[in-house]
Amino acid sequence: MTGFIILSTFIGLIIVSFAAIIQKKIADSIILFMGVGLGSVVLFYLFKAPDVALTEAVISAGISSLIFLMALKHLGEQK
Amino acid sequence: MFEFLNQPEVIKNIVIIGSMLLFFIGLFGLLTRKHIIKIFISIAIMETAIFLLFIGLTVKLDFIAPILDTAHTNVSNMNDPIPHAMVLTAIVIAMSVLALGVSFAIEYFKLTGKTNIDEMNEMRH
Amino acid sequence: MITYLGYVFIFWGTIAFLISAVGLIRMPDIYTRMHVGTKSTTMGIILVILGAICIEPSWALKLILLAIFILLTNPLSSSVIARASHKDGATLELDELKKVEK
Amino acid sequence: MFELVTILLLLSMMITLYRFLKGPTLADRVVAFDVMNIMGVSLLILLALYFQRSLYLDIALVFGLIGFLGTTIFGRYIEKGI
């Protein structure tokens, strides 16, 4: 059962990251990148590394999205 | 159910192929996208892939997490704590480097008004 | 016996998640999607936590704390999104009142 | 029984992933991300039951407490607040 969850999470992670790369709008790209963070937390959890999962959860939940969104606010979309 | 996926060789194959695909997706974005925020996102995806590969290569799924407990006092069936400590350090450093790069990009945009990486390249000539 | 009761709770919680997911696909605009998402996930996570308490009664402190955290923060985020999409100019797809005004 | 529950949860996560990938506006994606966050918390609780260790619940606690911050930041960005 663990192997099945690992495989399906990897497939979802690859789909989401590829979609994050090929988006036109950058705000969509940022929210899809937060999905990558969620999937990697589940994977670290399944790999029996709870410390790393805690760190990744804390960083990808709040601070990371704020950094990207502040950059987007100052820089603006592509002209 | 799906017991054949729990063998160690199959797990190792899944981890290697999946995280290398993730790494190459990030490299593809790094090489082909033009806006600078997308390049930062690609770098972050590559970092995530490296961390997943680093943790996943040493995992043994029937072992437990390296934390002693009142019910778990046997050291011999615990996972390796060294990669966890390394990745723990690397995640925080990666985040601070990302913030520093973003602040450089903001200041560059304030000076020149450019976000495209090609136009940034033309400044050299 | 109480273990089976816990699994029944968790099963109904996942059914609530499934209904929420299908509703997210079927609903036409942002307000109805938000309605089906938040209502159903609040009930689903509470049922899952209740089932986990039934299966492992010694973990009850952490699980009740988790339930309190989720009940504190879940309405907050949904209200922020509702206000933001109203300010952004989202409209209802099936507005019955428009027919009445005509 | 555990397999049935986990497969149902993974199925609903995949259906939500469709809205997360497709959603026409940014707010749709944010709502789908919020729902996926809660589903992830319940998946972590189920896996803690499967591994039989209560230490793993700390990560679910962190997600329950500060997982809403991402949604709130995006909401404030959509209404052009920050």
Next chain:
Amino acid sequence: MNRRKISIKRELPTATLSGFVLSALLILTILNILLQNMPHKIETAGDLLLKLNTTEGVANAVTTVVVYFRGFDTLGEISVLFIASMGIGLMLRSNTKCNIKSESNFMLQTASKILFPVILLFGTYVMIYGHLSPGGGFQGGVIIASGVLLLLISDKAFEVPHSVIVALETFAGVSYVLIGLIGLLVLDTFLGNFLPHDISQMGMLLSGGIIPLIYIIVGIKVGSEMSMIVQNLIKRSDDV
């Protein structure tokens, strides 16, 4: 309708893409072959560290590795964080700090005042209990910075005073080095565990010796640096 002639080679860089995919497959195959032929059971450094860990009286082995065996690296890491925070402060410095644009809704203003002490308390729990459960100084510090972030995006006039940040960071940095030097005096190793730590009391709060103390210091330093980064990013005036 005059349709422009599109060269397929110009639209799709097929040669680049196929070369890319081929090299990816090659690297995957070589890595797979190399890793399948690894010996099945090798004595890693982690096993030795796990055996050493039982003599230290600390439950979380990752904590022992981060604080005790690699304590000097942790000092370097928080120095790197400090330099990054300083660089962001220099880059985004502006004389006119602007507040956030519009008032948030009433619910967010009320809930942030309720949630901030809860987040602060939970961050402190994660910090102090780092040697018994998953967690530690970095995670606790970032959780506290998330609480500050919640106040910053909800309240219009909130601002962390700069002098408080300076005082906290100075205190944390100096006391980390001082504890290391005391360990050097007492036990001849930098960051030696000079406080009493019983193996028989493993699982209690005070069984870690200096490790909870170090983690509190690291948490204060990381939390103040992250709060400063967040505040500099939010409160920058964007008059281009």
